[in-house]
Amino acid sequence: MDVAMTSTTRTVCPTCGGPVSDADRYCETCGAELKPATPSTPALDTDTEPTIELNPKAGTAATAAAPGPCRSCGGKVGAEGYCETCGTKAAKPRDHFTEQPAPWVAAVCDRGIRHSRNEDAVAIAAEQEPGSRALLVVCDGVSSSLDSDVASLAAARAARDVLVAGNAQGMGTEASRAAAIVARLNAAADAASEAVLANTSPDSPNPASCTFVAAVLEDGLLVTGVVGDSRAYWFPDGAEAVALTVDDSWAAELIATGVPRHEAENGPQGHAITRWLGKDAPDHTPRTTTLRVQQPGWLLVCSDGLWNYCSEAAPLGDLVRQTAAANGNDPLATSSALVDWANAQGGQDNITVALARL
Structure with a gap:
């Protein structure tokens, strides 16, 4: 199914969370006057973003800085991308990057060992006060497309920017506040979908596509939205771990019929997704969950590169808590350690691992 692109950017009403566009002067839902949006959440720490720029030509990417020293020996990396001393191929900035907009929120995105490129992407934002407001977005590019690495990064950043700009309170x-956040998540998914389309080569036989998961935390109210099989979990201290999302996948459908989780997720179609973002996507409206956070804990948003090895909420919660304790409960160090694990x-x-310590 083809999706038509328009020049009007969809957003949400800051009063009620209803859908509006840049051309509207008043919200059709509640009648509030609409003014140009101003971000109320601190911008992403650009010092920690990967040095990747989206090329205006769809489907291409360019590095914005020369490669640093060789990670193997510290030697000089030549223009062709190989160390002039030991011959090791230099890592690309896209292969591994971190983000930490506030001390209590951080993310690490890594290529892994087996794949030749990193098609995961993450974009996060947070206010400085712990537990106040955080926005975490993870997109996992589908590897059958040549453009999915670029498209997933564009999608994650576009969704984050929509979430940063809106702060509707209902x-x-x-209940109305939760509905307003859900409307914002829908708008963020729309923006992510448009970003994927904008970064899909028109002549690609396999259009770029990616999964989408986002978590919005605002003053104790946690709302998540998912399309595909990237996930969000809530691990409260001393209480039962909670899986906040349900995959759009063949494995999830098998599990719903009674097939054991391990068998379903490790079968031949274990990672076949049934919904995604992209030109040929059947539907990209996120499936949402709302939770009132009432005690300290860890919010985790991740790609299947992590949960592949520990899928169920309880053991994954134990892993996160133990890893955090070994790293001083520091979100960035814990995220990095989980990637290493x-x-x-x-x-x-x-x-991809994104963590918020509440």
């Missing part, structure tokens, strides 16, 4: 009740298990896929 009509004064928690996944690579130690085989690193068969790209790995």
Whole structure:
């Protein structure tokens, strides 16, 4: 199914969360006057973003900086991308990058061991006060397309930017506030989908596509949205771990019929997804979940490169808690250690770990 591109950017009403466009002066849902949006959440720390720029020509990417020293020996990396001392091929900035907009929120995105490129992407934002407001987005590019690495990064950043710009509070009740956040998640998924389309080569036989998962935390209210099989989990201290998302996948459908999780997820179609973002996507409206956070804990948003090796919420929660304790409960160090753990298990896929410590 082809998706028509328009020049109007869809957003949400800051009062009620209803859908509006740049051309609207008043919200058709609640009648509020619409003014140009101003970001209320601190911008992403650009010092930690990968030095990747999206080329105006769809489907291409360019590095913005020369490669650093060789990671193997410290020697000079030549223009062709190989160390002039030991001959090791230099890592690309896209292969491994981190983000940490606030001390309590961080993410690590890594190529893994087996794949030749990193098709995962992450984009996050947060206010400085711990537990106040955080926005975490993870997209996992489908490897059959030549453009999915570029498209997934564009999608994650586009979704994050929509979530940063909107801070609708609803009509004064928690239910209306949750509905406003859901509307923002829908708008973020729309923006991510448009970014994928904008970064798909028109002559590609396999259009770029990716999964999408986003978590919005605002003053104790946690809302997640998912398309595909990237996931979000909530691991409260001293309480039962919670899987916040349900995969759009063949394995999830088998599990729903009673097939054991291990058997379904490790079968021949274990990672076949039934929904995604992209030109040929059947539907990209996120499946959402709302939770009131009432105690300290860890919010995890990740790609299947991590949960491949520990899928169920309880053991994954134990892994995150133990890893965090060994790393001083620091979100960036813990995210990095979890990526290292996944690579130690085989690193068969790209790995993305985004954590918020509440």
